[in-house]
Amino acid sequence: MLAQPFTLAHVGYMLNGVLWTLALSALAFVFGGIAGFGVMLLRISRFRAVRIASLVVVQIVQGIPLLVILFAVYFGLGIFGFQVAPIIAAGVAMMIYSAAFLAEIWRGCVEAVPRTQFEAAECLALTRWEALRKVILPQAFRLAIPPTVGFMVQVVKSTSLASVVGFVELTRAAQIINNSTFQSFLVFGIAGAFYFAICWPLSAWSRTLERKLHVGRH
Amino acid sequence: MKYKFDFGALAEYWPQFVDGALLTLEMTVLSTVSGLVVGTLVAIGRRSENKLLSRLCGAYVETVRNTPFLIQLFFIYFGLASAGLRLPVVVASVIAMVFNVAAYTAEIVRAGMDATPRGQLEAADSLGMSLPQIYWHIILRPALERVYPALTGQYILMMLSTSVTSQISAEELTGIANNIQSNTFRSFETFIVVAGIYLLLTLILKAGFWGLGLALFTRRRRLGTSL
Numbered sequence: 001m002l003a004q005p006f007t008l009a010h011v012g013y014m015l016n017g018v019l020w021t022l023a024l025s026a027l028a029f030v031f032g033g034i035a036g037f038g039v040m041l042l043r044i045s046r047f048r049a050v051r052i053a054s055l056v057v058v059q060i061v062q063g064i065p066l067l068v069i070l071f072a073v074y075f076g077l078g079i080f081g082f083q084v085a086p087i088i089a090a091g092v093a094m095m096i097y098s099a100a101f102l103a104e105i106w107r108g109c110v111e112a113v114p115r116t117q118f119e120a121a122e123c124l125a126l127t128r129w130e131a132l133r134k135v136i137l138p139q140a141f142r143l144a145i146p147p148t149v150g151f152m153v154q155v156v157k158s159t160s161l162a163s164v165v166g167f168v169e170l171t172r173a174a175q176i177i178n179n180s181t182f183q184s185f186l187v188f189g190i191a192g193a194f195y196f197a198i199c200w201p202l203s204a205w206s207r208t209l210e211r212k213l214h215v216g217r218h
Numbered sequence: 219m220k221y222k223f224d225f226g227a228l229a230e231y232w233p234q235f236v237d238g239a240l241l242t243l244e245m246t247v248l249s250t251v252s253g254l255v256v257g258t259l260v261a262i263g264r265r266s267e268n269k270l271l272s273r274l275c276g277a278y279v280e281t282v283r284n285t286p287f288l289i290q291l292f293f294i295y296f297g298l299a300s301a302g303l304r305l306p307v308v309v310a311s312v313i314a315m316v317f318n319v320a321a322y323t324a325e326i327v328r329a330g331m332d333a334t335p336r337g338q339l340e341a342a343d344s345l346g347m348s349l350p351q352i353y354w355h356i357i358l359r360p361a362l363e364r365v366y367p368a369l370t371g372q373y374i375l376m377m378l379s380t381s382v383t384s385q386i387s388a389e390e391l392t393g394i395a396n397n398i399q400s401n402t403f404r405s406f407e408t409f410i411v412v413a414g415i416y417l418l419l420t421l422i423l424k425a426g427f428w429g430l431g432l433a434l435f436t437r438r439r440r441l442g443t444s445l
């Protein structure tokens with residue numbers, strides 16, 4: 001078998017993969033964020049049982065590799081008789097994974113808001129929901145931005161695992177090209193460079209935001 | 219929907235599950251230890267006065283932290299193979315894992331080192347301690363103690379990411395699961411069992427690291443203070 005030469009068309013194919021990587025990342029982040037927000041509310045619930053139950057669920061998700069979650073979702077949805085498109089399976093698995101991590105990140109931010117703010121809100125006769133919405137969350141939001149942007153990097157990198165269920169994003173595209181050109185260093189080097197080009201600005205942005213946050217505190 | 223769960227079909231495969239879990243643990247321990255050593259050296263290099271060395275270490279850390287582990291694994295395994303160096307999958311996997319986790323370790327350890335109070339460095343200097351002595355007693359050991367929780371968290375994440383090495387057909391837990399599910403056609407059950415085993419490994423590692431922390435950092439226990 002003859003190896004194909006590596007051409008610009010291959011780079012174009014990888015760029016197409018970049019688009020799908022971005023699409024899957026956005027999907028995972030948006031739906032994971034919505035679910036994660038819900039889980040975060042459960043984690044700070046007034047009821048001990050709810051707090052513990054949500055803690056256990058989060059710990060379970062964080063104690064299983066994303067790859068295994070992905071396979072379980074892929075085969076799990078399959079047995080319910082759905083013909084699952086790879087993007088659905090990958091999207092659901094990534095959503096579960098992101099929700100668990102975002103919930104913990106955001107809970108930390110909410111708990112970092114001084115307790116006295118809760119108490120003051122209570123003194124003003126705000127209901128718990130009003131206190132959260134008008135007093136606590138706006139302050140927690142400011143704290144949450146840098147780690148959330150940092151987690152986006154994690155999400156983008158994790159989408160590479162979606163390649164295993166046959167979803168043609170950047171990593172899968174690189175694998176396919178590698179199978180025909182055998183230029184592994186070049187192909188995976190370029191794929192890595194694309195990931196770097198997406199992730200590094202996010203990392204840098206997260207660091208800048210963090211610095212700005214700390215300036216205000218001194 | 220009519221689906222009958224059948225975990226019984228998996229029962230005869232239990233020795234394979236155990237083998238897979240053991241390989242996962244071995245790979246984790248090996249890359250934790252090597253990753254800690256390499257990562258600490260990189261952290262020291264990053265803090266070096268030598269601009270070139272510091273830049274180089276910084277570039278390495280940023281590159282690894284901003285690309286997926288799967289790509290790094292493929293790059294090392296297939297890249298070296300295409301260059302004529304065929305490594306056994308487990309060796310290639312461990313190399314990739316050390317390459318990966320050392321960068322995260324370096325970043326965490328560096329943060330711990332940077333948190334060393336200036337006064338302690340000046341005190342050490344005025345006691346006539348040499349640079350290696352200062353590094354070992356004043357900077358490194360308290361730094362490791364300070365970042366121990368973050369470090370162990372990272373190593374647990376790394377244990378989970380060993381699953382990725384199944385993609386170059388390493389026969390660790392996930393790789394075993396892939397074999398078993400293609401023999402039994404009990405895919406969902408297989409991955410539920412494997413998820414359970416990973417959860418167990420996570421708990422074991424957490425407990426192990428907690429115990430190790432108690433054994434290593436006796437000062438904190440004696441004084442009851444954090445650094």
